Amino acid sequence: xxxxxxxxxxxxxxxxxxxxxxxxxxxxxxxxxxxxxxxxxxxxxxxxxxxxxxxxxxxxxxxxxxxxxxxxxxxxxxxxxxxxx
Amino acid sequence: xxxxxxxxxxxxxxxxxxxxxxxxxxxxxxxxxxxxxxxxxxxxxxxxxxxxxxxxxxxxxxxxxxxxxxxxxxxxxxxxxxxxx
Amino acid sequence: xxxxxxxxxxxxxxxxxxxxxxxxxxxxxxxxxxxxxxxxxxxxxxxxxxxxxxxxxxxxxxxxxxxxxxxxxxxxxxxxxxxxxxxxxxxxxxxxxxxxxxxxxxxxxxxxxxxxxxxxxxxxxxxxxxxxxxxxxxxxxxxxxx
Amino acid sequence: xxxxxxxxxxxxxxxxxxxxxxxxxxxxxxxxxxxxxxxxxxxxxxxxxxxxxxxxxxxxxxxxxxxxxxxxxxxxxxxxxxxxxxxxxxxxxxxxxxxxxxxxxxxxxxxxxxxxxxxxxxxxxxxxxxxxxxxxxxxxxxxxxx
Numbered sequence: 015x016x017x018x019x020x021x022x023x024x025x026x027x028x029x030x031x032x033x034x035x036x037x038x039x040x041x042x043x044x045x046x047x048x049x050x051x052x053x054x055x056x057x058x059x060x061x062x063x064x065x066x067x068x069x070x071x072x073x074x075x076x077x078x079x080x081x082x083x084x085x086x087x088x089x090x091x092x093x094x095x096x097x098x099x
Numbered sequence: 100x101x102x103x104x105x106x107x108x109x110x111x112x113x114x115x116x117x118x119x120x121x122x123x124x125x126x127x128x129x130x131x132x133x134x135x136x137x138x139x140x141x142x143x144x145x146x147x148x149x150x151x152x153x154x155x156x157x158x159x160x161x162x163x164x165x166x167x168x169x170x171x172x173x174x175x176x177x178x179x180x181x182x183x184x
Numbered sequence: 185x186x187x188x189x190x191x192x193x194x195x196x197x198x199x200x201x202x203x204x205x206x207x208x209x210x211x212x213x214x215x216x217x218x219x220x221x222x223x224x225x226x227x228x229x230x231x232x233x234x235x236x237x238x239x240x241x242x243x244x245x246x247x248x249x250x251x252x253x254x255x256x257x258x259x260x261x262x263x264x265x266x267x268x269x270x271x272x273x274x275x276x277x278x279x280x281x282x283x284x285x286x287x288x289x290x291x292x293x294x295x296x297x298x299x300x301x302x303x304x305x306x307x308x309x310x311x312x313x314x315x316x317x318x319x320x321x322x323x324x325x326x327x328x329x330x
Numbered sequence: 331x332x333x334x335x336x337x338x339x340x341x342x343x344x345x346x347x348x349x350x351x352x353x354x355x356x357x358x359x360x361x362x363x364x365x366x367x368x369x370x371x372x373x374x375x376x377x378x379x380x381x382x383x384x385x386x387x388x389x390x391x392x393x394x395x396x397x398x399x400x401x402x403x404x405x406x407x408x409x410x411x412x413x414x415x416x417x418x419x420x421x422x423x424x425x426x427x428x429x430x431x432x433x434x435x436x437x438x439x440x441x442x443x444x445x446x447x448x449x450x451x452x453x454x455x456x457x458x459x460x461x462x463x464x465x466x467x468x469x470x471x472x473x474x475x476x
Contacts, residue, residue: 020379022377022378022379022449023377023449023451023461024461026377072379072382072447075379075381075382075385091379091382093379093449094449094461095463095464096444096446096447096448096449096464097448097449097450097461097462097463097464097465098442098443098444098445098446098448098464098465105233107231107232107233107303108231108303108305108315109315111231157233157236157301160233160235160236160239176233176236178233178303179303179315180317180318181298181300181301181302181303181318182302182303182304182315182316182317182318182319183296183297183298183299183300183302183318197347197351198344198347198348201343201344201347202344205343205362208364208414208415209364210363210364210366211361211362211363211364212360212361212362212364213359213360213361213435214358214359214360214361214362215357215358215359215360215428215431215432216351216357216358216359216360217356217357217428218354218355218356218357218358220356220426222426268354269354280366280368282361282363282439283471285361286361286435286436286439289359289432290432290436293428293432325429
């Protein structure tokens with residue numbers, strides 16, 4: 015499955031890009047497994063997603079938990095907790 | 100005793116003046132008796148001070164009750180309860 | 185730091201903001217109260233006891249400065265005759281911390297309603313005029329701060 | 331009536347007041363938050379998720395308008411890099427009634443701290459930079475409104 019993934023704050027810095035289009039294996043069906051897959055994929059992913067409990071996610075602009083399915087998503091955003099206005 | 104008396108709001112309107120210098124008889128020793136004396140003195144006083152419970156007073160800029168003595172006062176101000184800012 | 189004025193002339197809100205903001209404070213809270221033209225009101229007249237109004241505003245300003253950590257405070261009340269839309273009162277409170285600026289501003293505007301020696305007379309389009317009676321609601325809001 | 335902006339350019343507070351005040355509202359409450367140069371801070375960078383920030387501010391503005399009787403509301407948040415003294419956020423709330431204007435303004439500034447999708451990075455005079463962690467105190471203040 016092809017997915018647009020966006021990163022923010024120190025997740026973006028560690029990933030080295032603001033967003034990218036990824037070809038996700040079929041086994042990656044929800045946000046939790048996406049984060050684990052990114053952490054295992056390469057060094058930048060390992061650095062950004064070493065602590066999954068510090069990661070928050072949104073699908074198409076709506077905050078979602080780790081069990082949220084990826085099917086139908088246009089954009090998945092991954093980021094630390096917000097620090098507000 | 101000679102006393103400067105200032106009036107505000109509808110008390111001023113009914114008295115017809117903003118302030119005046121009055122020669123007060125010795126028997127008028129506190130604010131309560133001053134108000135009663137003004138009410139008995141003439142028609143404008145009767146109109147302004149017909150309801151003494153609606154009158155507040157200050158001596159030299161400090162709020163005082165009806166028992167406050169007039170001795171030493173430079174200015175007595177008589178007015179309705181304030182309506183604030 | 186503390187600027188307190190009682191003035192019969194119009195309050196220049198923009199000029200007062202400029203003067204106040206010159207300190208570049210972290211957080212600034214303001215309140216502007218204007219004359220409302222409800223029920224055909226054409227003029228609001230605020231009568232005051234000059235010495236007591238000045239003292240009352242000064243006491244309020246210092247009470248706020250004692251209670252909160254403020255870097256600047258502006259408190260200006262207009263008196264005399266004014267028309268609908270004109271500014272009656274301006275409160276500007278600044279602090280390094282937003283909660284202190286907001287609380288000081290709310291405190292000042294609530295207390296102004298009860299602590300300041302002012303009497304209001306309203307005049308309407310039909311020529312009728314009346315002195316405003318004190319409102320119980322104002323007293324309740326002011327007492328929250330005691 | 332409701333004006334919501336997320337902008338990388340400087341917030342022109344005086345111009346926004348002029349625009350907002352044109353309605354001649356009875357009571358206007360405002361809050362201005364500026365970058366503080368504490369601990370040698372030289373730059374504050376606010377990163378945001380554009381679609382989510384816009385939606386978040388819009389939702390907040392409408393929540394305030396539903397809850398209080400407001401005649402006008404301005405809510406402007408700056409994003410990107412800014413220096414000490416520059417304005418980060420401007421809230422202007424107007425109502426016929428002072429308590430509603432003050433409450434709406436306090437609600438909006440408290441909620442902005444927790445509801446808006448922004449991340450802050452601080453850079454200091456020695457070149458060090460760090461992403462700010464969320465503050466528990468902000469969450470507490472925002473939850474007063476739930």
